[in-house]
Amino acid sequence: MNELQARTRGSVHVIGAGLLGASVGLGLRERGVDVTLEDLSPTTVALAADYGAGRVRTADDPAPALVVVATPPDVTADVVERALAEFPGSVVTDVASVKLAPFLELASRGIDLTNYVGSHPMAGRERGGAIMARADLFTARPWVVCRDHETPAEALALVEAVALDLGAVLIEMTPEEHDRSVGLVSHLPQVVSSLLAARLVPATEQAIGLAGAGLRDTTRIASSDPELWVQILGANREPVVELLDALAVDIAAFAEALRDPTRSGAKRRIADLLSAGNRGVERIPGKHGSSERFTTLTVLVDDRPGQIARLLTELGELGINMEDLRLEHSPGAQIGFAEIAVLPEVAERAIEGLAERGWRTL
Ligand SMILES: NC(=O)C1=CN([C@@H]2O[C@H](COP(=O)(O)OP(=O)(O)OC[C@H]3O[C@@H](n4cnc5c(N)ncnc54)[C@H](O)[C@@H]3O)[C@@H](O)[C@H]2O)C=CC1
Numbered sequence: 091m092n093e094l095q096a097r098t099r100g101s102v103h104v105i106g107a108g109l110l111g112a113s114v115g116l117g118l119r120e121r122g123v124d125v126t127l128e129d130l131s132p133t134t135v136a137l138a139a140d141y142g143a144g145r146v147r148t149a150d151d152p153a154p155a156l157v158v159v160a161t162p163p164d165v166t167a168d169v170v171e172r173a174l175a176e177f178p179g180s181v182v183t184d185v186a187s188v189k190l191a192p193f194l195e196l197a198s199r200g201i202d203l204t205n206y207v208g209s210h211p212m213a214g215r216e217r218g219g220a221i222m223a224r225a226d227l228f229t230a231r232p233w234v235v236c237r238d239h240e241t242p243a244e245a246l247a248l249v250e251a252v253a254l255d256l257g258a259v260l261i262e263m264t265p266e267e268h269d270r271s272v273g274l275v276s277h278l279p280q281v282v283s284s285l286l287a288a289r290l291v292p293a294t295e296q297a298i299g300l301a302g303a304g305l306r307d308t309t310r311i312a313s314s315d316p317e318l319w320v321q322i323l324g325a326n327r328e329p330v331v332e333l334l335d336a337l338a339v340d341i342a343a344f345a346e347a348l349r350d351p352t353r354s355g356a357k358r359r360i361a362d363l364l365s366a367g368n369r370g371v372e373r374i375p376g377k378h379g380s381s382e383r384f385t386t387l388t389v390l391v392d393d394r395p396g397q398i399a400r401l402l403t404e405l406g407e408l409g410i411n412m413e414d415l416r417l418e419h420s421p422g423a424q425i426g427f428a429e430i431a432v433l434p435e436v437a438e439r440a441i442e443g444l445a446e447r448g449w450r451t452l
Pocket residue numbers: 105106107108109110111128129130131134160161162163165166169185186187188211212213214215216217218219220318322
């Protein structure tokens with residue numbers, strides 16, 4: 091086992107040993123953190139323990155330093171309340187996909203929330219369950235932490251230590267900011283993807299047989315668990331309904347323009363909406379060739395064995411860290427393109443260094 095030094099001090103108790111809970115357990119166990127597991131389902135606890143996500147809590151175990159509540163959103167407030175009562179000296183966090191509803195629910199019950207810090211890792215999979223868990227689920231993914239001014243520094247530090255031990259990138263937000271943001275980047279895409287995929291149900295085999303990457307890209311998350319999403323969307327309905335209403339206006343405008351594209355201004359309206367999409371997609375972090383944070387160099391690569399390996403080695407020798415790589419090559423063509431994303435401040439040095447070594451960049 092790769093026991094890297096853990097930032098997390100003390101033991102962690104996970105309540106809800108499904109996809110998220112077991113993934114937290116697996117990742118922390120890799121760091122040598124003592125993890126105990128609990129679930130309504132004894133089979134889920136046994137499975138998660140068998141996978142190496144932790145062990146069953148015993149009556150002799152001292153209170154954990156941190157409790158991670160990874161149960162469905164509709165029971166999150168209840169489970170957090172119970173954890174705060176059962177472990178009064180422990181910090182309690184949850185990983186539910188919505189942050190305002192559980193917080194307001196807890197606050198309305200008059201519970202002391204000093205030791206509660208809501209959080210949300212922006213990482214998941216289409217299917218839940220311990221069997222789908224992965225130790226690296228959170229690697230390089232944002233992990234939102236919702237503190238308030240009364241959150242003790244040690245409580246915040248403990249939740250942050252767990253997120254960092256799991257390889258995540260910390261982001262602080264208020265519950266309201268969080269829910270608005272995920273409404274746009276996670277909940278609206280889920281609805282659109284599901285509704286789009288639902289159009290395929292009555293389609294002929296012949297039509298479905300023509301499906302390619304475009305349809306796969308836009309419908310991947312339509313395989314998500316409806317039960318979980320009914321809860322998430324219900325708990326974040328205000329921002330999501332607002333976004334859906336705005337999208338419906340755009341869809342109606344698009345259809346109207348397309349109904350008679352010969353009408354004056356119609357083609358421009360269509361082009362404007364499509365190019366707004368181009369600008370939007372370019373803002374997605376990590377999307378190829380797009381991130382504002384990186385400069386993309388296109389390097390011409392001869393279609394000979396070992397060329398890409400040589401290019402990467404030589405970039406390494408130049409001390410250039412590659413942030414992203416995309417290869418483009420048409421079968422049969424004598425040349426390919428390696429699109430390499432680098433930090434803007436090293437782009438010029440990379441171009442010069444590569445030119446000196448005989449590479450052609452566009
Ligand atoms: N699935 C995803 O992609 C993501 C989910 N989340 C959030 O993580 C939380 C868990 O989701 P998943 O791990 O996907 O679900 P899951 O269904 O894989 O696991 C949830 C587990 O909680 C257990 N459980 C339910 N009620 C309980 C209770 N009262 N006490 C103890 N255990 C209980 C269930 O038996 C189940 O094993 C949810 O709040 C969800 O919003 C956050 C990020 C991504």
